[in-house]
Amino acid sequence: MTDTEIEITADLVRDLLQEQHPDLAGLAICEVAGGWGKSTEVIANPASVSR
Incomplete structure (x- = not known):
């Protein structure tokens, strides 16, 4: 992670x-589990947030 990147956490979501x-x-x-260069947060079911 570089200085300009933001760590995506459940708290941030x-x-x-x-x-x-x-x-x-x-x-x-x-x-x-996410793909290369991104991940997915699941919010209950079935909503999700990709980053």
């Missing part, structure tokens, strides 16, 4: 959801 979709912020978040 939750904070972003709280700002942008507060109705989803209370749901369970877990990281799942």
Whole structure:
């Protein structure tokens, strides 16, 4: 990770959801296997966030 990269964590995803979709912020978040150069956070089921 370089100095300009942001580490994507479940806490960051939750904070972003709280700002942008507060109705989803209370749901369970877990990281799942992602592709090269990105990963996916699952928010309950079936919503997901790719990064």
